[in-house]
Amino acid sequence: VIATDVAIFSVQNSALHVLLIQMKKSPFSGMWALPGGLIHSNETPDAAAKRHLAEKAGLTNTYLEQLYTFGRVDRDPFGRVVSVAYMSLIPSSKFNLKTTQEYAGVQWFPIFALPKLAYDHSEIISKALERLRSKLEYTNIVYGLLPREFTLSDLQRAYETILMAEIDKRNFRRKILGLGLVTPLRKKTAGSANRPARLFKFATRKPTFVNIL
Amino acid sequence: VIATDVAIFSVQNSALHVLLIQMKKSPFSGMWALPGGLIHSNETPDAAAKRHLAEKAGLTNTYLEQLYTFGRVDRDPFGRVVSVAYMSLIPSSKFNLKTTQEYAGVQWFPIFALPKLAYDHSEIISKALERLRSKLEYTNIVYGLLPREFTLSDLQRAYETILMAEIDKRNFRRKILGLGLVTPLRKKTAGSANRPARLFKFATRKPTFVNIL
DNA sequence: GCAAAAGTGTTATCCGTACACCCATGG
DNA sequence: CCATGGGTGTACGGATAACACTTTTGC
Numbered sequence: 001v002i003a004t005d006v007a008i009f010s011v012q013n014s015a016l017h018v019l020l021i022q023m024k025k026s027p028f029s030g031m032w033a034l035p036g037g038l039i040h041s042n043e044t045p046d047a048a049a050k051r052h053l054a055e056k057a058g059l060t061n062t063y064l065e066q067l068y069t070f071g072r073v074d075r076d077p078f079g080r081v082v083s084v085a086y087m088s089l090i091p092s093s094k095f096n097l098k099t100t101q102e103y104a105g106v107q108w109f110p111i112f113a114l115p116k117l118a119y120d121h122s123e124i125i126s127k128a129l130e131r132l133r134s135k136l137e138y139t140n141i142v143y144g145l146l147p148r149e150f151t152l153s154d155l156q157r158a159y160e161t162i163l164m165a166e167i168d169k170r171n172f173r174r175k176i177l178g179l180g181l182v183t184p185l186r187k188k189t190a191g192s193a194n195r196p197a198r199l200f201k202f203a204t205r206k207p208t209f210v211n212i213l
Numbered sequence: 214v215i216a217t218d219v220a221i222f223s224v225q226n227s228a229l230h231v232l233l234i235q236m237k238k239s240p241f242s243g244m245w246a247l248p249g250g251l252i253h254s255n256e257t258p259d260a261a262a263k264r265h266l267a268e269k270a271g272l273t274n275t276y277l278e279q280l281y282t283f284g285r286v287d288r289d290p291f292g293r294v295v296s297v298a299y300m301s302l303i304p305s306s307k308f309n310l311k312t313t314q315e316y317a318g319v320q321w322f323p324i325f326a327l328p329k330l331a332y333d334h335s336e337i338i339s340k341a342l343e344r345l346r347s348k349l350e351y352t353n354i355v356y357g358l359l360p361r362e363f364t365l366s367d368l369q370r371a372y373e374t375i376l377m378a379e380i381d382k383r384n385f386r387r388k389i390l391g392l393g394l395v396t397p398l399r400k401k402t403a404g405s406a407n408r409p410a411r412l413f414k415f416a417t418r419k420p421t422f423v424n425i426l
Numbered sequence: 427g428c429a430a431a432a433g434t435g436t437t438a439t440c441c442g443t444a445c446a447c448c449c450a451t452g453g
Numbered sequence: 454c455c456a457t458g459g460g461t462g463t464a465c466g467g468a469t470a471a472c473a474c475t476t477t478t479g480c
Contacts, residue, residue, distance in 0.1 A: 002215055002295055041293045045284040069282045069297045071258040080254045082215055082297075084282045153432075170434070171470065194431040195477035366459075383461070384443065407457040408450035433476070440469075449460070 001081045004049045005036030005121065007067070007128035008057065008088045011145050011158050016111045018125060019057055022104035027077055028118035030104070034125070036083065049086040057106060063089040063144030065207075068127050075120045083119075087128040089144030136162055137213045140181055143202040151189060151197040152176065159213075179210055214294045217262045218249030218334065220280070220341035221270065221301045224358050224371050229324045231338060232270055235317035240290055241331035243317070247338070249296065262299040270319060276302040276357030278420075281340050288333045296332075300341040302357030349375055350426045353394055356415040364402060364410040365389065372426075380426075392423055 008019040020032040035056035039048040045066065053059045064086055071082040109115065111129065114122070135141050136159060145158050156172050159165075176182060183203050188196040221232040233245040248269035252261040258279065266272045277299055284295040322328065324342065327335070348354050349372060358371050369385050372378075389395060396416050401409035 039284070039295070042286055044286060045282060045295065066281060068279060069258060071252070071297070073255055073257060082252070082258065084284070084295075151432085168470075168472085169432090170472085173433085175469090189432095191479085192431080193429075193479040195433080197432055364459085381444070382459090383445085386460085387462095388442090402459095404452085405458080406452040408459045410459055428480090430478090431476100432478100434474090436472090438469105438471085440467105442465105442467085444465085445463090447461090449458105451457090451459100453455090 001079065002039045002045075003036060003081050003083045004039055004045055004052060004086060005034040005070075005083050005119075005124055006049050006053055006064075006086045006088050007034055007125050008053070008059070008062070008090060009128070009132060009145070010090050010092055010108065011161050012092050012108065014157055014161050016162055017108040018111060018114070019106065020109055020115070020117075021056060021106050023118055024104050031118045032107075032109070032115045033118040034085075034121045035106075039084070045084040045086075049084075049088075053088060056103070059088070059090060063141060063207075065131075065141075067124070067131055070120055070124060072120060083124075085124045085127065087131055089132075089141065091145060091147045133163060138209060138211055140202065140204070140208045140210050140212075143205050146202075149185060149187070149199045149201055151199060152182075153197060155182070155200075163213075175212065179212070181210060181212075214292065215252045215258075216250060216294050216296045217252055217258055217265060217299060218247040218283075218296050218332075218337055219262050219266055219277075219299045219301050220247055220338050221266070221272070221275070221303060222341070222345060222358070223303050223305055223321065224374050225305050225321065227370055227374050229375050230321040231324060231327070232319065233322055233328070233330075234269060234319050236331055237317050244331045245320075245322070245328045245334075246331040247298075247334045248319075252297070258297040258299075262297075262301075266301060269316070272301070272303060276354060276420075278344075278354075280337070280344055283333055283337060285333060296337075298337045298340065300344055302345075302354065304358060304360045346376060351422060351424055353415065353417070353421045353423050353425075356418050359415075362398060362400070362412045362414055364412060365395075366410060368395070368413075376426075388425065392425070394423060394425070 010017050010019070019035065021035050022032050023029060035052055037052050039045055049064060053062065067085040067087045069082060069084045073080065075081065142155065142158055146154060152173055155176065156167055156169065160167055180203055182200040185199045185201060187199045189199065190196055223230050223232070232248065234248050235245050236242060248265055250265050252258055262277060266275065280298040280300045282295060282297045286293060288294065355368065355371055359367060365386055368389065369380055369382065373380055393416055395413040398412045398414060400412045402412065403409055
């Protein structure tokens with residue numbers, strides 16, 4: 001039996017969050033788990049991950065990447081299940097969380113305040129975090145975490161939050177602009193009690209290798 | 214149904230090789246494939262990969278790393294099989310290839326002269342090559358390709374072969390020695406018609422992150 | 427006018443890269 | 454003595470890293 005589990009990340013209020021689902025059935029009743037489920041026999045693992053993302057969390061069209069396959073023999077108390085784990089990134093703007101009858105709840109948790117997790121899901125989250133952190137440094141996948149329009153400070157905050165490091169503003173901007181990662185728009189933010197910031201969009205929203213840090 | 218396939222790499226005569234097995238049963242009769250097979254229900258994917266490595270190629274105690282899980286619905290004409298692919302590295306010294314009744318032959322093929330491959334195995338080999346090339350640059354996994362004792366020129370040749378690039382000898386040595394990746398032995402090569410070379414061993418034979426190139 | 431975030435340049439240091447000759451051995 | 458690979462240092466240029474003040478807005 002083969003299944004898939006998806007670690008969904010999002011940056012909210014300068015904290016990295018994961019989306020979890022609260023389980024109803026024992027022995028995990030009340031515990032939280034990654035959204036996921038079986039891979040049908042006429043379905044690719046990628047398609048199954050997308051499907052569960054949509055069914056269990058109402059998310060479509062997100063960044064999605066295969067992570068690792070977890071196969072400990074006893075990882076599922078109901079029997080042998082090998083799980084192909086995925087990582088997904090979503091912009092903080094998408095909040096339309098959908099909950100289903102099957103589960104007790106759906107909720108975002110900050111990475112540093114996770115509840116008790118079912119199965120080997122904390123192991124999956126560790127692996128996903130590791131992958132996210134390293135890919136931030138050599139690809140443009142941050143685009144998955146930001147809305148279509150954003151400021152350079154938003155972008156820098158995403159990096160700082162995930163990498164748990166402070167970055168010099170001037171050096172960061174020079175680097176990002178020099179790489180042509182983003183293109184400026186003719187718009188600025190408005191309404192905040194401070195100087196308006198120029199808005200940018202990503203030059204491309206396809207995964208690309210770029211040396212960022 | 215879930216299986217595993219292993220792309221086994223080795224550097225021989227300054228060329229990167231993959232180990233392939235010739236199939237007997239149709240529709241792939243005569244074609245070549247990666248060693249692999251089913252994952253038993255009481256076995257982890259890692260253990261299954263190790264087992265097939267031993268059974269089909271007589272190799273034990275090699276570098277082994279999970280690569281990616283391939284799940285195209287039609288990848289196996291006998292029915293739905295999802296395959297957890299692995300990459301393995303072996304030193305050029307280990308040549309004790311073992312062949313079994315099940316297959317028509319076992320043979321090393323240079324990466325640039327591969328025969329017709331069964332299933333989606335050429336896709337797996339591409340992915341493995343990509344992983345190997347990138348990990349050479351930021352980890353110490355070359356150790357999997359070299360014998361316990363080797364010269365700096367051996368090490369450099371391994372890099373040049375796999376990355377398909379010429380590397381400056383002085384810069385390479387400075388870098389490698391500066392990183393403390395290898396430790397010198399009190400021995401030198403002998404018997405060749407040129408100046409003997411100092412032998413080295415790896416400081417550690419566990420996977421470690423190090424910026425090499 | 428004050429608080430809050432945006433925006434902007436210069437300098438020192440480190441790292442990568444380019445480059446050529448002498449040395450030790452076997453035959 | 455010759456062919457073969459082993460072994461070694463230096464100088465330049467580009468990238469990274471450190472660092473502080475002015476600007477624009479809302480209240």
